[in-house]
Amino acid sequence: AQSVAQPEDQVNVAEGNPLTVKCTYSVSGNPYLFWYVQYPNRGLQFLLKYITGDNLVKGSYGFEAEFNKSQTSFHLKKPSALVSDSALYFCAVRGDTGGFKTIFGAGTRLFVKA
Amino acid sequence: NAGVTQTPKFRILKIGQSMTLQCTQDMNHNYMYWYRQDPGMGLKLIYYSVGAGITDKGEVPNGYNVSRSTTEDFPLRLELAAPSQTSVYFCASSLGEGGTEAFFGQGTRLTVV
Numbered sequence: 754a755q756s757v758a759q760p761e762d763q764v765n766v767a768e769g770n771p772l773t774v775k776c777t778y779s780v781s782g783n784p785y786l787f788w789y790v791q792y793p794n795r796g797l798q799f800l801l802k803y804i805t806g807d808n809l810v811k812g813s814y815g816f817e818a819e820f821n822k823s824q825t826s827f828h829l830k831k832p833s834a835l836v837s838d839s840a841l842y843f844c845a846v847r848g849d850t851g852g853f854k855t856i857f858g859a860g861t862r863l864f865v866k867a
Numbered sequence: 868n869a870g871v872t873q874t875p876k877f878r879i880l881k882i883g884q885s886m887t888l889q890c891t892q893d894m895n896h897n898y899m900y901w902y903r904q905d906p907g908m909g910l911k912l913i914y915y916s917v918g919a920g921i922t923d924k925g926e927v928p929n930g931y932n933v934s935r936s937t938t939e940d941f942p943l944r945l946e947l948a949a950p951s952q953t954s955v956y957f958c959a960s961s962l963g964e965g966g967t968e969a970f971f972g973q974g975t976r977l978t979v980v
Contacts, residue, residue: 762907785966796871796957796971797910804966843909849965854925857902857910 755780757846759858766834767866774829774861776844786827787845787855788818797843803827814838834865869893873958873972880948880979888943888975890958898961899941900925900969901933903954910957916941917964948979 756779766772778784785804789797801812808820818829829842844858874889892899897918902910912925916935930952932944941960945952955976959969 757909787968789971794973796973797959797969798971799968802966802968847964847966854912854915855969859907859909 755846755848755854755856757844757856757858759842759844759861761861762859763862763864765864765866768836769833772831772834772838772863772865774842774844774863776827776829776858778825778827778844778846780846780848780856782849784825784827785847785849786818786820787847788812788816788827788829789843789845789857791841791843791860793840800829800842834863836865836867839863839865871958871960871970871972873956873975875975876973877976878978880945880977882948882950882979884948885944885946886948888945888956888958888977890941890943890972891939892941892958892960892970893939894960894962894970895938896960896962896970897938898963898967899935900959900961901931901941901943902957902959903927904957904974905954913943913956945977950979953977953979 758777787802788800791797803810803820811817841860847855871892900915901913911927914933916922955974958972961967961969
């Protein structure tokens with residue numbers, strides 16, 4: 754069965770410091786991995802995805818994520834956090850077998866302090 | 868492009884009432900989805916559609932129905948509303964499956980009292 758784990762409910766980081774939001778997954782076949790961000794009272798917005806190829810994926814707003822097949826992880830990173838990065842972040846996975854179904858993690862709230 | 872548009876944004880229903888949440892997209896996407904978001908639970912898939920005339924159940928379909936008569940529209944119907952259906956509902960669409968990302972509407976906050 755497919756599953757996604759985001760082990761931290763909240764991540765706190767000071768502005769200017771690097772941030773990491775963790776995600777591990779379980780899926781049949783090869784994974785397609787996604788990160789989405791949700792600002793208050795808004796829908797989810799796509800940040801970046803891994804399909805194949807380079808394990809380091811770059812996305813919107815300076816975010817990047819590293820795919821690690823052996824650890825089945827896809828952690829979201831940013832070298833220097835901004836207060837405006839404070840939001841709810843979701844990791845999602847879809848397997849390349851079994852069609853369309855995407856499984857979302859429970860979300861991690863990122864709080865960046867000025 | 869408006870993207871994915873949901874109406875209404877907020878609604879309060881009494882137990883036993885019914886309503887339809889509207890969703891329309893202008894990106895000519897074949898795939899459309901309905902999710903519900905509960906605190907600390909992430910998003911759960913209610914129903915999905917891979918094209919006009921084709922719908923199927925997701926993880927939590929009980930108490931809901933959908934239809935897909937056109938590519939653009941994918942309404943979600945709640946029959947006999949229950950307090951357990953209090954949630955935030957998101958409609959989304961994507962170009963296809965595999966590695967394509969989804970585009971989300973702004974959500975409908977529904978309270979059943």
